[in-house]
Amino acid sequence: DTAVSQTPKYLVTQMGNDKSIKCEQNLGHDTMYWYKQDSKKFLKIMFSYNNKELIINETVPNRFSPKSPDKAHLNLHINSLELGDSAVYFCASSQVLTRGYTFGSGTRLTVV
Amino acid sequence: AQSVTQLDSHVSVSEGTPVLLRCNYSSSYSPSLFWYVQHPNKGLQLLLKYTSAATLVKGINGFEAEFKKSETSFHLTKPSAHMSDAAEYFCASGGGADGLTFGKGTHLIIQP
Numbered sequence: 284d285t286a287v288s289q290t291p292k293y294l295v296t297q298m299g300n301d302k303s304i305k306c307e308q309n310l311g312h313d314t315m316y317w318y319k320q321d322s323k324k325f326l327k328i329m330f331s332y333n334n335k336e337l338i339i340n341e342t343v344p345n346r347f348s349p350k351s352p353d354k355a356h357l358n359l360h361i362n363s364l365e366l367g368d369s370a371v372y373f374c375a376s377s378q379v380l381t382r383g384y385t386f387g388s389g390t391r392l393t394v395v
Numbered sequence: 396a397q398s399v400t401q402l403d404s405h406v407s408v409s410e411g412t413p414v415l416l417r418c419n420y421s422s423s424y425s426p427s428l429f430w431y432v433q434h435p436n437k438g439l440q441l442l443l444k445y446t447s448a449a450t451l452v453k454g455i456n457g458f459e460a461e462f463k464k465s466e467t468s469f470h471l472t473k474p475s476a477h478m479s480d481a482a483e484y485f486c487a488s489g490g491g492a493d494g495l496t497f498g499k500g501t502h503l504i505i506q507p
Binding site: 314316318323324325326327328331333336338373375377383384385386387388389 | 429437441487492494
């Protein structure tokens with residue numbers, strides 16, 4: 284069983300489109316995250332979310348929005364896609380008290 | 396605020412020789428520290444983590460790291476490199492709902 288699963292694995296889309304990436308975890312963790320890995324492989328947190336609080340990295344454009352229908356899911360919606368949004372997006376989850384993080388396998392987004 | 400500095404963007408070693416990947420951290424409190432490995436076009440795999448227990452941490456695949464508070468370092472070592480160790484390695488700091496702060500990565504090259 285995959286602990287943190289993301290879909291799709293690859294996403295190619297045109298500028299200006301709106302797209303979503305789904306993430307599900309079956310670990311019973313209480314917090315989920317989205318990270319962006321740019322073309323230089325630099326990883327930066329975008330959001331963290333538990334049932335009580337959404338923490339947004341202030342550098343993330345408001346075209347990006349996380350949606351959590353329940354504790355096991357944190358989807359990423361992106362509006363009006365731009366070329367600079369091309370990157371690999373990783374979902375992760377953790378149980379905050381144990382500080383153990385598990386990452387999904389990533390979604391490679393290409394905006395053309 | 397936390398920050399992580401990986402001192403080498405690239406490290407090249409011969410197969411069978413020791414590996415040393417350097418990481419310094421900056422934190423206003425005692426941090427949790429992590430090493431992750433990313434093989435080409437793959438996700439992030441946890442090698443090991445330090446969470447204020449033993450300062451010498453053993454991980455998977457023969458890797459270990461030593462937490463040195465006086466030097467604010469958490470260097471990753473392996474006694475004997477294998478070709479399969481060629482990958483990108485990330486040091487990270489953090490814990491809790493704020494997620495992880497990553498270094499910029501070290502690309503490990505293994506020469507035959």
